Amino acid sequence: MQSPTVGRQRPKDRKDRIAQVAAELFCEQGYHGVSLEEIAGVVGISAPAVYRHFDSKYAILVAAGRGLIDATLTATDLSSSEDAWLDLEALLAALARLAVTHRRTAGLYQWQWRYLTDKHDAEFRADLEVLFRRIALPLLNERPELGVADAEAITRATLSVFGSLATHRAVIAKGKAEQLLHRAGRAVMQASPPTPISGLELGVLPVSVPIGARREIILAESVRLFRLYGYHEVNVELIGHASGINASSVYRYFPGKADILAAAFYRASERVTEATAAALSGARDDADALRRMIESYVELTFERSDLVTVYLAENNNLPEGDRHELRKVQRLHVEEWVRLLVAVRPELTASEARVLTHAALNVVTDLSRWVYFDRRTGMNRHLVRLMGVVLNA
Numbered sequence: 001m002q003s004p005t006v007g008r009q010r011p012k013d014r015k016d017r018i019a020q021v022a023a024e025l026f027c028e029q030g031y032h033g034v035s036l037e038e039i040a041g042v043v044g045i046s047a048p049a050v051y052r053h054f055d056s057k058y059a060i061l062v063a064a065g066r067g068l069i070d071a072t073l074t075a076t077d078l079s080s081s082e083d084a085w086l087d088l089e090a091l092l093a094a095l096a097r098l099a100v101t102h103r104r105t106a107g108l109y110q111w112q113w114r115y116l117t118d119k120h121d122a123e124f125r126a127d128l129e130v131l132f133r134r135i136a137l138p139l140l141n142e143r144p145e146l147g148v149a150d151a152e153a154i155t156r157a158t159l160s161v162f163g164s165l166a167t168h169r170a171v172i173a174k175g176k177a178e179q180l181l182h183r184a185g186r187a188v189m190q191a192s193p194p195t196p197i198s199g200l201e202l203g204v205l206p207v208s209v210p211i212g213a214r215r216e217i218i219l220a221e222s223v224r225l226f227r228l229y230g231y232h233e234v235n236v237e238l239i240g241h242a243s244g245i246n247a248s249s250v251y252r253y254f255p256g257k258a259d260i261l262a263a264a265f266y267r268a269s270e271r272v273t274e275a276t277a278a279a280l281s282g283a284r285d286d287a288d289a290l291r292r293m294i295e296s297y298v299e300l301t302f303e304r305s306d307l308v309t310v311y312l313a314e315n316n317n318l319p320e321g322d323r324h325e326l327r328k329v330q331r332l333h334v335e336e337w338v339r340l341l342v343a344v345r346p347e348l349t350a351s352e353a354r355v356l357t358h359a360a361l362n363v364v365t366d367l368s369r370w371v372y373f374d375r376r377t378g379m380n381r382h383l384v385r386l387m388g389v390v391l392n393a
Helices: 014-029 036-043 057-075 088-101 108-114 118-142 148-167 174-189 214-229 236-243 257-281 286-303 305-313 320-344 350-370 379-391
Strands: none
Touching: 014 036, 014 057, 014 108, 036 057, 057 088, 057 108, 057 118, 088 118, 088 148, 088 174, 108 148, 118 148, 148 174, 148 350, 174 350, 174 379, 214 236, 214 257, 214 305, 236 257, 257 286, 257 305, 257 320, 286 305, 286 320, 286 350, 286 379, 305 350, 320 350, 350 379
16 A cells, blocks of 8 residues: 555745744744654654754754844845835834744744854854844934944844844734834834943953852852853753862752752742832832832842843743743733833733833843943943833833
8 A cells, every 4th residue: 555645745845844843942942942853743744854854953943043034134125125224114114024923933033042053153143233234224324423332232122122022922913013013113213322331241241259158159150151051051060160169069059950940030030029029119109110110120130130131031941830830920020010001001901011011121131141231331221211212112
């Protein structure tokens, strides 16, 4: 009896389909949490069939990242239109459509750099420079008072607004999401630039050894390493070395690496809860409470930038029970922002307020990966204003 697959042609777009499915799974579960078998199962093929198109999971990651970047460059290529390079509105509209269309895969931009080889990292960065120029040039034309560094800072913040839609699952109509993101992106482009002082980029400043109990040192060093390299690229030996002890000594304080990550998440959750309670307790009214929430979030990010970044980036690597519990806490925290924003801006629906809240929070998170959060940069004051700009868009 002839196999039903004999004589059947493979779809011409199967390679693209594999990359698309993989991108969605990587964003949902993390790169290391996805197997080739799982990718193949969703596509509807066998795992060996994947190897007809890609020689490894890493090759699929590169293809998925390339697909996202190519789609972005295609969407923002307005060269066929006369004076299109001057048209910021057309670019904002294109970015808003792109954010909505690629919502399930755009999260690759936030963490894929950790896993890329130097070669692919350089290639992707070169393409991102093209995107930056496409936005910065018309911005400089519209606002000639800005310097190049100012335009770059505003461009980064603007892209963070659009990228924020991929960081959450809040339900909102596609058309409304595009309108909100377009409006928020435009507001950021008209805002004061969050420009850091030269020489204070992340990785330039020396890393100091934290002082405190041994368990706290291990936790602090683990969080720093998780942020720099990603959870799966850090082992207990590296944590022990950074903490000034042998790897075996780490186990006196934590049963395993997953327990260190969970402890970091619970610590971050406690800090967020404490900061929220402090902001709300002395507020005169909802508008004052929202202002205090903005200030407390930026302050927390400055004081605990490694912790906040890991808290937002490493959910998928938590033990399942901890993951569900902490995501519940995260949702409750966001809902407090939504409640206040709707109270201050009653013309917004809860879903609209939720999208703006995530956009404002994402701007701070994204920029924290770009520049070391040192008060000498004035970034804390800039980001307080910028969060207000996004929430009021």
